[in-house]
Amino acid sequence: MFKPAVAQRMSLLHTESAFQILAKAQALEAQGRHIVHMEIGQPDFKTPQNIIDAAYRAMNEGYTGYTPTPGLLPARKAIAEYAARHKSITTNENEVVIVPGGKPVMFYTMLMLVNPGDEVVYPNPSFPIYESCINFAGGVPVPLQLSAENDFRIDLEAFKQLITPKTKLVLINSPSNPTGGVFTREDVLGIADILRDRPDIFILSDEIYDRLIFEGEVFSIASLPGFKDRTIILDGFSKTYAMTGWRLGYGIMHKELAAHMTMLMVNSNSCAAAFSQMAAIEALTGPQTAVDAMRAAFMERRDYLVEALNAIDGIRCCLPKGAFYAFPDISNFGITSEEFASRLLDEAGVAAAHGTAFGAYGEGYLRLSYATSIENIKIAVELIERFTKNL
Numbered sequence: 001m002f003k004p005a006v007a008q009r010m011s012l013l014h015t016e017s018a019f020q021i022l023a024k025a026q027a028l029e030a031q032g033r034h035i036v037h038m039e040i041g042q043p044d045f046k047t048p049q050n051i052i053d054a055a056y057r058a059m060n061e062g063y064t065g066y067t068p069t070p071g072l073l074p075a076r077k078a079i080a081e082y083a084a085r086h087k088s089i090t091t092n093e094n095e096v097v098i099v100p101g102g103k104p105v106m107f108y109t110m111l112m113l114v115n116p117g118d119e120v121v122y123p124n125p126s127f128p129i130y131e132s133c134i135n136f137a138g139g140v141p142v143p144l145q146l147s148a149e150n151d152f153r154i155d156l157e158a159f160k161q162l163i164t165p166k167t168k169l170v171l172i173n174s175p176s177n178p179t180g181g182v183f184t185r186e187d188v189l190g191i192a193d194i195l196r197d198r199p200d201i202f203i204l205s206d207e208i209y210d211r212l213i214f215e216g217e218v219f220s221i222a223s224l225p226g227f228k229d230r231t232i233i234l235d236g237f238s239k240t241y242a243m244t245g246w247r248l249g250y251g252i253m254h255k256e257l258a259a260h261m262t263m264l265m266v267n268s269n270s271c272a273a274a275f276s277q278m279a280a281i282e283a284l285t286g287p288q289t290a291v292d293a294m295r296a297a298f299m300e301r302r303d304y305l306v307e308a309l310n311a312i313d314g315i316r317c318c319l320p321k322g323a324f325y326a327f328p329d330i331s332n333f334g335i336t337s338e339e340f341a342s343r344l345l346d347e348a349g350v351a352a353a354h355g356t357a358f359g360a361y362g363e364g365y366l367r368l369s370y371a372t373s374i375e376n377i378k379i380a381v382e383l384i385e386r387f388t389k390n391l
Helices: 008-012 017-030 049-060 073-087 103-113 128-136 156-162 185-195 255-266 274-285 289-310 337-348 374-389
Strands: 096-099 119-124 140-145 167-173 202-206 231-236 249-252 366-369
Touching: 008 128, 017 337, 049 274, 073 096, 073 249, 073 274, 096 103, 096 255, 103 128, 103 167, 103 202, 103 231, 103 249, 103 255, 119 128, 128 140, 140 156, 156 185, 167 185, 289 374, 337 366, 337 374
Parallel strands: 119 140, 119 167, 167 202, 202 231
Antiparallel strands: 096 249, 231 249
């Protein structure tokens, strides 16, 4: 059997389990099974028509070739203006780098800042690619446990204890994937107070879900005096504008860091698609009614799902304040979260992500994406309840 001798560094990368679960669910569907999909964080809405129309016009106008590596100037200006309007951050086009999706900002940040042995503090449970990127860059992952008892907010005292002379980077994600937790203004101010006297520590602030906050407010650490230059903001269009397949994200950072990220882009992706960037301008500057409607629908789904889950014996679920994920505690059933999710798919036909797909502290939890119709959610809850009664 062919077994390629790949570089040792490949063993440092890990997959995103939700896509593996999706593949298994689709294989079951191909066999004739009916599956309710709650495993993937992908809005079930169509990209707003004005955005599609803008891309179509752009293609017809010739926006089908290479662009400057950091992105088209009008697109970067639109992002800078949006950041000022929405995040209260004064920035400009020279501090914006447009990339194909949000993940490159994670990877590039680790590659340009983290030396072997440097410590990176990151929330756990959290998006699994964080830890994967840290490992690949040679950094030391330092997990900060998030707990339902604290509404999946940051424990500032625990965070303070994790900061050492070797800390190079701190990662923030609010609203959170997978928990839906939102850091309050006080949380962010507390993080800033702890890091204020450590200007050598950078912050990667993943704000990809910050248009999907149901309770709380948008409050970026980069808006605080002294923190903008040391913060890399990760944002994009996938979640807010239902543009997952357009593969378009961006980073906002000091222009010197932007130059380094641009160098990583030119050595890997060259540039993001030109017509997608033109569509992004329309997304940011055009009508926001579709975004408001999607947010309202997600909130309605959240309210129904959480109430229904809490009515099932053995399940506890705190109310997520943002994003489109519920993270119920299923530890009462006496099996691992991975076994629970696997059996839930095989026996009940509900595809969900197990908590440990998001880190060791996710044990005992299940991630359910409510980026699906209320009808599907109702079916899923009935199937989950029936499944748990047979455990």
